[in-house]
Amino acid sequence: MSSFVVQVDKGQEVLTTIQAEVTSRGTSYASIVLIGAVQEATVSVMPKGDPLGDILTDYVAPFEITGTGEVTQGKVHLHVAMGGEGVTVVGHLHRAVVADWFVRAYVSPVG
Numbered sequence: 001m002s003s004f005v006v007q008v009d010k011g012q013e014v015l016t017t018i019q020a021e022v023t024s025r026g027t028s029y030a031s032i033v034l035i036g037a038v039q040e041a042t043v044s045v046m047p048k049g050d051p052l053g054d055i056l057t058d059y060v061a062p063f064e065i066t067g068t069g070e071v072t073q074g075k076v077h078l079h080v081a082m083g084g085e086g087v088t089v090v091g092h093l094h095r096a097v098v099a100d101w102f103v104r105a106y107v108s109p110v111g
Contacts, residue, residue, distance in 0.1 A: 003107035008103040014096040029111045030071040036103030041096040
């Protein structure tokens with residue numbers, strides 16, 4: 001299995017676009033590295049007293065984004081670091097939308 005690049009363009013949602021390509025290629029397990037910029041995102045972190053919980057926060061601003069993740073049993077899972085004017089965000093990515101730039105995900109199947 002060869003590595004492949006998923007280009008997420010203006011107006012597209014990052015996870016949906018990567019998931020569609022992973023599914024179309026029948027990729028069950030892979031590592032993912034991504035880079036780019038987004039305009040909207042929903043990211044979660046764990047509350048201090050509940051490691052199984054999620055605190056979801058929505059962001060609407062231009063952000064540089066980088067991330068790593070995996071495909072496990074065909075499902076995409078990403079953790080990201082994002083930086084924008086006056087704010088840095090890290091955590092589990094639930095959604096992100098590209099507006100002015102792009103995101104590229106480099107997917108390397110394993111197994």
